[in-house]
Amino acid sequence: MIDTTLDDGFHNVLGIVRHLGQSLLRPAGLEADRSGDPIPVDHPVFATFNQMGFTLGGMGMGKNASGANGEPSRANRTAILAAEELAYWDQGATMSLPGPGLGAPPIRLLGTDDQKQRFLIDPFKDPTKPAWGAYATTEAAAGSDVARIRTTATQDGDDYIINGNKMFITNGARASWVVVFATVDPTLGRAGQRPFVIEKGTPGFTVGRIEKKMGLTASETATLFFEDCRVPAANMLGTGKGKSGFKAAMATFDITRPMVAAMGVGIGRCAWDRAAEIAGAAFSGTPHELKLLDRLADARRRLDAARLLCWHAAWKMDCRMDNTIDASMSKVYAPAAALYATQVAMDVAGLAGVRNDGLIEKCFRDVKVFDIFEGTGEVQRIVLARRLFGYPRDRPPAAVATA
Numbered sequence: 001m002i003d004t005t006l007d008d009g010f011h012n013v014l015g016i017v018r019h020l021g022q023s024l025l026r027p028a029g030l031e032a033d034r035s036g037d038p039i040p041v042d043h044p045v046f047a048t049f050n051q052m053g054f055t056l057g058g059m060g061m062g063k064n065a066s067g068a069n070g071e072p073s074r075a076n077r078t079a080i081l082a083a084e085e086l087a088y089w090d091q092g093a094t095m096s097l098p099g100p101g102l103g104a105p106p107i108r109l110l111g112t113d114d115q116k117q118r119f120l121i122d123p124f125k126d127p128t129k130p131a132w133g134a135y136a137t138t139e140a141a142a143g144s145d146v147a148r149i150r151t152t153a154t155q156d157g158d159d160y161i162i163n164g165n166k167m168f169i170t171n172g173a174r175a176s177w178v179v180v181f182a183t184v185d186p187t188l189g190r191a192g193q194r195p196f197v198i199e200k201g202t203p204g205f206t207v208g209r210i211e212k213k214m215g216l217t218a219s220e221t222a223t224l225f226f227e228d229c230r231v232p233a234a235n236m237l238g239t240g241k242g243k244s245g246f247k248a249a250m251a252t253f254d255i256t257r258p259m260v261a262a263m264g265v266g267i268g269r270c271a272w273d274r275a276a277e278i279a280g281a282a283f284s285g286t287p288h289e290l291k292l293l294d295r296l297a298d299a300r301r302r303l304d305a306a307r308l309l310c311w312h313a314a315w316k317m318d319c320r321m322d323n324t325i326d327a328s329m330s331k332v333y334a335p336a337a338a339l340y341a342t343q344v345a346m347d348v349a350g351l352a353g354v355r356n357d358g359l360i361e362k363c364f365r366d367v368k369v370f371d372i373f374e375g376t377g378e379v380q381r382i383v384l385a386r387r388l389f390g391y392p393r394d395r396p397p398a399a400v401a402t403a
């Protein structure tokens with residue numbers, strides 16, 4: 001039976017995260033949004049978080065997490081709670097925080113002890129030096145369809161030579177290393193894919209454009225180039241574990257999709273709270289206003305339902321149960337609920353909603369991408385069709401990012 005109560009431990013985490021979000025992330029995120037550029041690496045907000053030892057991706061999530069005294073782990077539920085609350089204050093700023101980020105799950109899942117030490121511990125242990133990791137699968141012709149990756153890894157003695165480009169990579173320019181998915185044999189499709197940890201400064205690894213985006217401005221999104229980039233075989237993840245890079249990429253989705261869904265809920269809740277505040281101060285109960293309030297209540301129902309789906313997916317992961325269906329359900333539902341909440345909030349706020357010095361229009365711009373990354377809404381529908389009903393039945397599985 002799923003337990004949805006928040007005990008003191010969870011409340012403590014929420015309290016800390018709320019304080020950090022309100023005092024540090026919201027101001028830094030608004031500053032970046034107004035300037036149009038990501039938060040610079042030397043911004044004091046990073047030094048502050050780093051000194052506290054707060055790193056994104058630092059929490060021991062996943063099915064291997066274990067709780068005390070044989071109890072289920074709390075790591076995945078803690079991550080969900082923190083993700084929603086941080087996003088409430090500013091998701092762009094949260095994504096830019098130091099830490100291994102999305103690069104952590106594949107290393108944790110497939111890395112050797114030596115690789116975990118080299119990539120998850122050593123770069124992040126100096127409290128005076130904020131450091132980042134990144135995760136790169138996306139290419140111009142391989143977004144949802146990750147089997148179409150064209151970046152190649154060609155073995156040469158004890159090394160691999162990487163050639164190809166990656167785009168839309170979060171923290172890609174500032175990262176000390178990037179987990180890069182490449183294929184050792186394009187004719188093998190998914191089975192040929194392998195993740196490599198490529199360190200900054202490796203000859204042949206260069207950074208291109210930093211994207212200008214409609215939302216999440218505080219977060220850096222970079223294009224990466226690999227040209228005859230020589231990487232030691234010791235940097236390949238998953239050797240000897242019988243898991244292809246594709247399977248590794250898919251397995252991390254069960255961890256990250258509910259988190260990304262929860263971030264959407266956080267942004268939707270931020271817009272909702274602001275709209276409720278505006279309605280409370282300005283509405284007098286005209287029929288038109290009551291209709292708006294009914295829509296606002298509907299938005300709240302959807303947000304609350306979305307939150308429960310996220311919690312359920314995380315709870316199953318904490319109990320080491322298969323959660324692929326739950327992770328996809330949360331990911332298809334929550335971003336849509338959150339987008340709806342920001343739209344209704346705009347309507348409630350009227351002109352105040354579209355002014356770019358207000359929070360609501362920023363939430364509206366920030367939330368759209370939650371239906372795109374970590375598997376689009378359409379991709380989640382495919383995952384669910386396959387898992388719930390065994391579709392498609394009449395042809396080989398589509399090559400999209402489905403687990």
Ligand SMILES: Cc1cc2nc3c(=O)[nH]c(=O)nc-3n(C[C@H](O)[C@H](O)[C@H](O)COP(=O)(O)OP(=O)(O)OC[C@H]3O[C@@H](n4cnc5c(N)ncnc54)[C@H](O)[C@@H]3O)c2cc1C
Binds near residue numbers: 102140213221376
């Ligand atoms: C802010 C931001 C940060 C990102 N960070 C990272 C990162 O750190 N690392 C990384 O690797 N990538 C990252 N991405 C890339 C992201 O994962 C991709 O944008 C995403 O996978 C979708 O790929 P695409 O944009 O190529 O869209 P496409 O896959 O081309 O999809 C376009 C449209 O077609 C639909 N579609 C696609 N396939 C199907 C199908 N089979 N059936 C039905 N409909 C379909 C999709 O739902 C979508 O609506 C980031 C993107 C953004 C915007």
